[in-house]
Structures are given as C-alpha cells and as structure tokens.
Amino acid sequence: MPTPRTTIWELDEHSRGKHIVLERYLKAWLPILGTTQERIVFIDGFAGPGEYTGGEKGSPIIALEALVEHKAPITAKVHFLFIEADPRRAQHLEQLVAPLAQRLLGRATIEVKTGTFDSELSGLLNEIESRKMLLAPSFVMADPFGVSHTPMSVMSQILKNPSSEVYVSFMAEFINRFKDTELYPVS
Numbered sequence: 001m002p003t004p005r006t007t008i009w010e011l012d013e014h015s016r017g018k019h020i021v022l023e024r025y026l027k028a029w030l031p032i033l034g035t036t037q038e039r040i041v042f043i044d045g046f047a048g049p050g051e052y053t054g055g056e057k058g059s060p061i062i063a064l065e066a067l068v069e070h071k072a073p074i075t076a077k078v079h080f081l082f083i084e085a086d087p088r089r090a091q092h093l094e095q096l097v098a099p100l101a102q103r104l105l106g107r108a109t110i111e112v113k114t115g116t117f118d119s120e121l122s123g124l125l126n127e128i129e130s131r132k133m134l135l136a137p138s139f140v141m142a143d144p145f146g147v148s149h150t151p152m153s154v155m156s157q158i159l160k161n162p163s164s165e166v167y168v169s170f171m172a173e174f175i176n177r178f179k180d181t182e183l184y185p186v187s
C-alpha cells in the first residue's frame with residue numbers, strides 16, 4: 001500500500017492483524033502490571049489519527065478501550081502518551097480520545113504530542129536519566145509506515161528500564177526488496 005497522505009486512510013489486512021495482537025497483548029499486560037505497579041505507561045510512538053475510513057479503530061483507541069473495558073481490578077495509574085508527527089492526524093486523534101479521557105478520569109492520563117518518536121522519546125528518556133530516575137514500566141509501540149529511521153539507540157534506552165518492552169512493526173517485505181543490493185548485503 002502506498003504511504004497515505006490523507007488524514008485518515010483505509011485499514012489494510014496487516015494493520016488489522018497488528019491490532020488483534022495489540023488488543024490481546026494489552027488484555028494480559030494491563031492486569032499483570034496494573035495490579036502490581038503504581039504507575040504504568042503505554043506509549044504509541046507512531047499513533048496515527050485513531051481511526052480508519054471504514055470506522056475501524058486505530059491503535060490508540062484500541063489501547064484506551066482495553067483499559068475502559070477490562071474487568072480486572074487495575075489499581076495502577078495508567079499514562080497514555082500518543083506521539084504523531086502529522087499535525088492533522090494528531091488533532092484528529094485528540095478529538096477522538098476526549099470522550100475516553102472523561103471515562104478514565106482519575107484512572108488514567110492521556111497526552112497527544114505532535115512530534116517525532118525519536119525526538120520526543122529521546123527528550124523524555126534523557127530527562128529521566130539526568131534526574132537519575134527510571135521510566136515507569138512501559139509498553140512502547142513503534143508502528144511506522146515502512147522504514148522510520150528510528151535509531152536502535154532509542155529502543156535500547158527504553159529497554160534498559162525494568163519491566164519495559166517494545167512492540168515493533170518489522171517491515172520484512174520492505175527489507176526483502178533491498179536485501180541483494182550493495183548497500184544492504186545479506187552477509
């Protein structure tokens with residue numbers, strides 16, 4: 001699928017698959033960490049606009065609804081950070097999350113940031129490190145279109161924190177197209 005330029009776009013099959021994995025994973029992650037930790041964080045680093053042209057939910061809404069609908073006694077405060085580079089998509093997402101923010105009042109905080117994953121997360125992690133603190137247990141989703149130029153150093157900075165994990169969309173097909181070129185030799 002060519003990279004969409006519109007604010008919202010049609011859901012494709014592989015994104016539908018990603019969403020099923022995300023929803024099932026969060027259904028387990030929320031009660032495991034949410035009943036043993038005081039504060040947990042969900043970061044969607046390539047958040048998108050929150051919905052598709054057919055009305056299907058995007059990853060930020062799937063994550064918020066996983067908490068709204070969970071039956072477990074989740075006592076942790078959950079912070080949701082949604083990072084989106086395109087200002088129109090970030091604005092669209094802000095409107096969609098507003099009603100859910102009301103429903104989660106006192107249980108969760110929600111922040112939509114217009115910016116890039118790399119600079120927003122590096123800024124956050126460097127500040128935490130400079131204060132000699134640790135990131136609260138976090139689930140970080142990195143789901144770019146194609147290749148994102150996100151340095152692996154950001155991922156390793158996240159993974160240095162206890163109980164933090166990263167869910168990366170790995171574009172194997174895209175990488176296969178270049179594997180035999182001189183720039184990307186196989187061995």
Ligand SMILES: C[S@@+](CC[C@H](N)C(=O)[O-])C[C@H]1O[C@@H](n2cnc3c(N)ncnc32)[C@H](O)[C@@H]1O
Pocket residue numbers: 015044045046047048049050051057058059060083084085086089115116117118143144145148
């Ligand atoms: C594959 S879509 C995300 C879909 C969304 N995660 C979902 O599942 O509903 C990728 C999004 O990342 C945004 N984006 C592209 N480069 C980015 C960057 N460096 N940092 C943050 N967002 C970026 C695009 O505007 C697009 O909305």
